[in-house]
Amino acid sequence: MLKRNDLGDEMQESQKIASFSAQENELGADPGANNNILEKLMKGYTKLEIDDALRPFYEHNLQKIVDDVDYGVLAALQGTWVSYNNKATNPTVDRLIGSGVHTTIMPSPGTNSGTIPGKYSFDCQQYIEKLTFDLVPGGVRNRGGANEQFCGAVKYEQSVKSVSTEKESAALKYTPIHEENGMYLWLSDVFNYAATEKTIKEDRGLLPVAETNPNKDLYPDGYPDETLFLVLNDKGVKEYVTLANLNGRHYYAILAAKELKPGAGQTGPYFIPDYSISRSGVIPHGSTITLLGDLAQGDNGFLIKGAPQFPEGNAAWKYDHLAISRTMGGAGASESDPINLDAPPPPWVFETLNHVTDPEENKIYTQRILANPLYPYSVRPDLRLRDTNKGQEITNHVLIQMSSKNKTGAQGGIINVPFVDRFVSTVEMKMNLWIETVKEDGKEFLQLQYEQIIFFEFAFGDSGGTTSWPHIQVNTLRKIEDIPEDQRQIIIDQFYNTGKKDAAAAAAGCPYHKE
Incomplete structure (x- = not known):
């Protein structure tokens, strides 16, 4: 857990940033005031240790504590974020019509978990997205007896549409494929509340x-x-x-005593949360998620200089980020004998395989993933994030890493409705979220990138083991006022003007057009 060091301030930096972000998103604030947001936010935080002083809670200070809500780095999320497609430096722009890429693996029609192994349906699509964050006013109080926690809550709503081309024309087709809402929590201020x-x-x-x-x-x-x-x-x-x-x-x-004495709880137990951030979400397929995580620490703290680092060439063949899991046979490759994802697919990808060319049946198992038109993103989607960042001046970033299943300590989780649990059980979710400072055309603003990996389990392999199927989504987002006009118009048409009679009134629903 992180602690803030500026407890004496009347208004915390995270509240100042959140206040400005709301004004910028709705009213068009002075762009210069946006400079160094991440630096201002993160300089106030260090890691909480057991020997750090713990603040006492007094009932008469309740309103002051609630008003002094801390959102941490989540304050930078306030506002409406939308897809950004970097067309300037991407060599594959001719076939990239959306900013996001997702890979999805589902059971093949006619199959069930108890019969023929290895049959699955694979899909890789591009998409656009609108993601809105709203800070919940006031600290959310969690009461735990001798321990009190006040969380900074941030609501989110996500809408996603796939983008494809019509078969007989150049027109783009936008299809709604995902809606989600939920809450991020900054698990910050913990107080000791002794009995009185x-x-x-x-x-x-x-x-x-x-x-x-x-x-x-x-x-x-x-x-x-x-x-x-x-x-x-x-x-x-x-x-x-x-x-x-x-x-x-x-x-x-x-x-044992049966009654409390005044002062009980002063000597503990004291609670230090395992993690600084949680995310809960409701997925329309019938799953609810809880993720726990923290900020990644760089060489000089939690604000990391430069752009996020993504691998090139052979180094990109890492199964933790591939749409091909080890239990899927690994495409006949390995991390020590990889496939170079910055080179064309191997020749066998386009061959008719047989028991001589593929004796272990690992290549045919994953052949269609490497043969997909969106290769290499169909194999390792986060390379799309890497390529989007090429040519950009990213001065610093913060990385939030979250998971539903952690190696030790507190755990998140996933709950599925019976149908999903029986046929395509969703068992684990991991997420990387980068908040980046970008300098462009004399202006400084934030950019959001994420990689989400969800693991499904269904069917079995030739050896009888349950197969793990990665479902991956990646995207690059900017505030709606920070994207080019042509891209902004697409967002307005697809997420604000749909199904409304009065287009002018619909545009007024867009935060970029608020007056």
Whole structure:
């Protein structure tokens, strides 16, 4: 978990950034005020350690704490983000009509999980997207007894349309394929909330010690608010004593206190969250997700200089990012004997394979993925992000890494409706989210890139093991006011003007056109 270092400020930097982002997105604020947003945000944060001071919570400060909400780097997300297609430097622009790429693998018609293995339907499409973030006012309070947490919540709504060309014309076809909403949380401020006389009386009341209680004299306040220890006294008789009178003696039993004393909880337990960020989402196919994650740390902190780094050539053949999993046979290659994704596909991709040319049946298993018109993005989609960034001046970035299944500690999760659970169980999701500072034409603004990898499990391989199928989405987004006019018009037509009688009124729904 990250902590902020500027607790004395009347208005935290994340709130200032969020306030400006909202104005910029709706009113067209001074572009110069947008400079160094990530640098301003991240300079206020360091890693929280167990020996860092913990703030006490007092009820009379509740409103001040709520108003002092911290959104962390999530504050930079405020506003409407839309697809950005970098046409200036991309050598494959002639066949790129959308900014995003997704790969999807589904069971082949006629199959089921108990019969013929290895039959699947593969699809790789380009898409455009509108992604809106709205900061929830005030800190969201989580109460945990001696621990209180106030989260900065950010709602999101996502709309996605695939882009394809009509068979008999050059016209583009936009088809809605995905809607999603959910919430990001900045899991920030944790306070220690010790018991007070007021909370003790209001929350449960106090039941006096019974007159028949043999230990009533050990409770000077008249309530069982002391922990007692059974010891052997100087006369060799067992009796209960309070902790103050234990004096290191051997004890035989413990009689726990049944009531709190004012100040209970001051000495802990203290809670340091495993992660700084969570994401919950509702997927229209019948899955709900919870991801947990944190900011990646570079050599000099959480603000990383330059652009995100993506591999070239043979180095790009890493199964953690491929649409071909190891359980799918790996296309007959390996990380030590890779396929160069910056070169044309190997000749066997376009051959009719047989048991001589493909004795282990690994190539035919994945042949269509490498033969897809969107190769190499059909194999490793995040290379689309790499190529989009070519020629751009990206001065710094922040990387958020999240997962539903972490190696240790707290876990997220995925819950599916029965149909999905039975036939195409969604078992894991990983996400990389880059927030980048871009300089272009004398202006500085933010760019958003993401890679999402969702793992389905269905069918089995020749050896009987369950097959893991990656479903990957990548895209590059900018604020709607920061994309070229021709691209902006497409977004307005596809996400704001659809199904409305009055196009002028529809355009008014676009934040870029608000007055």
